[in-house]
Amino acid sequence: MAELGNNAKVGLVTALNGALADTLALYMKTKNFHWHVAGPRFRDLHLMFDEQAAQLIGTVDAIGERVRKNDEYTLTSIGTIRSETRIKDQDDVTISADAMVAELRDDNRTLRKRLVEVKDAADEVGDNATSGIVDDWIDQCEERVWFLNQTTK
Template identity: 75%
Template structure:
């Protein structure tokens, strides 16, 4: 009986680490995309969008260290490289620097929604693994992502 329990606990921890690394990869990829749009936005709403994208990028990158440290506190390894991030993330690259501001806003809104789904996976996995620290802090990350979705959604109207 003890073997089954420890195997289940090990599987729960593995699922949590995979969810955390996925969230870390998504945050890093979304940071790069948001900065890309910050640098390349143009048009009548340039100033407002330029500033909003910069604020959102700062918030996104600000969460990455906490996520990485949650992985390490679980005695596991984080994503390690651009290739590793690319293999794990749900956020698609955007290399077109001429897309419209409206398309930028819509894409970031949709990507933040994908990030929210990943963070919900972290929430579920942390509950299953009994990791109360991760379970508590992920609520803040979810709130940040929900706020970004809200701002981007309102901006797109």
């Protein structure tokens, strides 16, 4: 990758750290719903939420390493995740299974928007490695939205 100007690198790193915060927050929410889902679709949703959480946590290290490969720093704590995420907390463990599905679908849409921002920032600075890998993250996100959306029908 060519040497980036400071402003260009800041924009890319900010986008990556935002995606990292959203991914971590969405992972936690998805695990929360995995643990607390109840009702007649328990087994199917319990398993789907666990699969989706595993997919989310599987991207965390790659996102963080993209930041470090730009010689910058990643998020360091729950506090920094909270300050950077667009994913809203959900502490009500009694919400319905349908509400859980809808919330995760919408949150994955939010994450997708953030990932598109990463893609745009990477393309703007010519970071082909980040641009390429974020395509996979967007595709995974779109698949989660698809599965969750189909579950609401």
